[in-house]
Amino acid sequence: MTASNGESRDSVVVRIPRKAEWVAVARLAVAAVAIRLHFSYEEIEDLKLAVAEACTHAIRTETGETITVECEPFEDSLRVRIGTDDAEHEHDHADDIGLFLIRSLMDDVTYGRSGEILMTKRITT
Amino acid sequence: MTASNGESRDSVVVRIPRKAEWVAVARLAVAAVAIRLHFSYEEIEDLKLAVAEACTHAIRTETGETITVECEPFEDSLRVRIGTDDAEHEHDHADDIGLFLIRSLMDDVTYGRSGEILMTKRITT
């Protein structure tokens, strides 16, 4: 399902209120995970943008109180799962610039049944 | 119990593996929350250090797989609760430099029954 090889090591989870003011916290936390995994500067910027776009999408088109961002590091990649605490409604993944950017910047993107976005970025060394 | 006034607004939660390599992620995530709350540069550095010391304490003297850092913003302060997912053992809050630094840098510190550390930093404007 993803382009990653190897077992996942540890996961880092960040939960923020589903509000614009907290998106920067999710973005920076994922950047910190990516720094630890030795992603390049440009890859980290790509990840930050993709995470922000997924959070913005959750704020604009999903419902629920919180957004959960789960970072699963693999040997050669980072998988990020972004979803809300409310899976009980219709999900709109109609295309907009945000989703287009996610697909452009990440190596693998899937939309989960419950409205979540699962995306993987490979580490190019 | 704490020195804070006002209702808590939103909480931000970060969960990391109880391993040294992930402490920096918790530290940076709390710093990002503190930036949003307009803490001063020096206060943010104090908070980062206190969070790192609490995580280091959890790594050295507690058990469990993960460390959870919960940030609860109030009007005039930030309360941070740091604990592990294992509350089933004896807790050692014997004094060391780390706990001493936490008490020096934060405005209010309490040790929870299940080994967690609850600490509050006020925003001085």
Added chain:
Amino acid sequence: MDITINVREERKGLSVVELAGEIDVYTSPKVKDAVGALIDKGVYNLVIDLERVKYIDSTGLGVLIGGLKRVREHGGAVSLVCTNPQIKKIFDITGLVKIFGMYDSIPAAVKALA
């Protein structure tokens, strides 16, 4: 994590909007308000200086596109000043580089609106 906005009138009907910081879902409404206020005052030629912008996402792009649409209705235009490769990349990927004029300096961007 926040945005600073400075507006400077270059000449009648042409202003330079200098943005500094991060343009995201939280801060872009402030940019939208600042650009909207200028257009409401009849300023239809805008240079938007992104040199000190460290981060922009689709909400920021949306604000710029919205501004461009509004000024075009009055025969105006928007020129961007941007040399940061990470930010240029986002305009490249989305194809917006073809819709906005993008320049390396404020004088070049102003000249393009002459």
Added chain:
Amino acid sequence: MDITINVREERKGLSVVELAGEIDVYTSPKVKDAVGALIDKGVYNLVIDLERVKYIDSTGLGVLIGGLKRVREHGGAVSLVCTNPQIKKIFDITGLVKIFGMYDSIPAAVKALA
């Protein structure tokens, strides 16, 4: 979020350890190893340059204290170079400023070990 360590021999038995980055529970073992290796080689006078250290916590302090204890057993000493107020504050709070010599420059720190 990582640490860079550079060791330079100033003269026989006196080395300058230049640290850059963050010294925390993850990176301090690297500092401990570097300092330990010097002491094992018989270098008992150490200048530890913290000018490019952006962050230090109790694990970093522990490594410095541990190094100081070991060199003192051989009549040596440790001088720190540090002007960053946030880092000085931590040495102040813990009282360690009285145990280490703290100086504004490498020459001053070297001189103190003469």
